[in-house]
Amino acid sequence: MLTSPAPLLISVQLAALCRVRHDHRMDPLRHHGDVELRPGLVDLAVNVRTEPHPEWLSAPLLASMSDLAAYPDQTRARAAIAARHGRAPEEVLLTAGAAQAFTLLAQVLTPRRAVVVHPQFTEPEAALAAHGHVVERVVLAPPFTLDPGLVPADADLVVLGNPTNPTSVLHPAPALTALAVPGRTLVVDEAFADTIPGEPESLAATRLPGLVVIRSLTKTWGLAGLRIGYLLADPALIRALTEVQPLWPVSTPALVAAEVCATAHAAEERIAHEIAADRAYLVARLAEIHGVEVVGTPTSSFVLVRTPGALALRERLIARGFVVRRGDTFPGLGPDWLRISVRHTAVTDAFVDVLKNEVH
Missing domain, CATH: 3.40.640.10 (Type I PLP-dependent aspartate aminotransferase-like (Major domain))
Incomplete structure (x- = not known):
């Protein structure tokens, strides 16, 4: 058992097994969506519902x-x-x-x-x-x-x-x-x-x-x-x-x-159905954009997409008022991945309109 993890440069291959040690001074595993929020931005980075509590x-x-x-x-x-x-x-x-x-x-x-x-x-x-x-x-x-x-x-x-x-x-x-x-x-x-x-x-x-x-x-x-x-x-x-x-x-x-x-139970089930409907709408709207690919079969309150130059795209989206979650801090992904939280259809429409103009 290790008592003092040391830095190790690794290259992770898909569907491969890797032994990993971490340098906790600059550990991307400690990066979470909440640090990406800034005042005035529409939050599509954190997977927490923001509706008022009943x-x-x-x-x-x-x-x-x-x-x-x-x-x-x-x-x-x-x-x-x-x-x-x-x-x-x-x-x-x-x-x-x-x-x-x-x-x-x-x-x-x-x-x-x-x-x-x-x-x-x-x-x-x-x-x-x-x-x-x-x-x-x-x-x-x-x-x-x-x-x-x-x-x-x-x-x-x-x-x-x-x-x-x-x-x-x-x-x-x-x-x-x-x-x-x-x-x-x-x-x-x-x-x-x-x-x-x-x-x-x-x-x-x-x-x-x-x-x-x-x-x-x-x-x-x-x-x-x-x-x-x-x-x-x-x-x-x-x-x-x-x-x-x-x-x-x-x-x-x-x-x-x-x-x-x-x-x-009843309220929880109703919310789950609302999320499913809003997610289906988001996926359908994203399908309109050439160069943005929804990967996998999304089932939860967020969607993972692949698009070339995603990190630069993310910065352009921030300049337009929307923040999404970068994907490169997740092992197995990289700079062409973004995670998008599911929101109500009006928010999705506003976001997709901006995204269409920013995808290069």
Whole structure:
């Protein structure tokens, strides 16, 4: 196990396996969409809904302000999350955002061979590297569909997203469960699972040895600033993670949000259908533009596109009032990739009109 990660220049080939160490002074894995925002820009870089919170959510949040003198009590929130997925409360770990779960896992697990499937959310690899683990990459080629055979048979830790950020590709549940082999911890990041109607490929209610599912409540419900997520796993792992987690890691308002959102099934499903319709509209409008290719089959609240000179195009879009997420900080992508968040059709129309004029 490494105790002091050192810089290493690497070249990642598609569908190839790479051993990676990081220089944390200039680590693109720590680049996230929020740093790209600037005042006055239309945000197409961050995958968080920005609509006003409904009364059934905002009222309990405001009411929780009167309880801040007491230390947070997770009992009700854990029970609500457990019921949401047909689990026991002992199988639920509430976290300060889903990202904290990756840091806790990196502290507790001691893998001999850790593999992260890319392109995907970069925080899992960054967290593992920060805690001294050597990380190997399996990089999927476009259209980014999962082939379980690419994962080394002796990998005892495998991390991947479903649906995957930034590709928006949804992997079939059987392809994921094929990776849940004896002696392996399989971590599935389902931060965007609730953006898909019916969550057809979710493993949140599945009990398999070594399976860990990570979820977020910040995306669909527009609660990124509140920091609330959770992890589902075997009770023994939950206990180990709890031992390294800071005391009272989730605030009282965040716990209230978890409890309320966990029971809002009808509203969650309605939002997922709205996202699907708005995404289909965005994809159709992007198809009008020569030189902009939607890659893969998008299923979530964002779309990945390939276009020559994407980084320069991104700067021109900023000058016209729109910011999109650069793709070159995701392993397996490069300077010709952009991620675009799904918004309402009026925003899409305004954006596409500008994009048409800026694509060279």
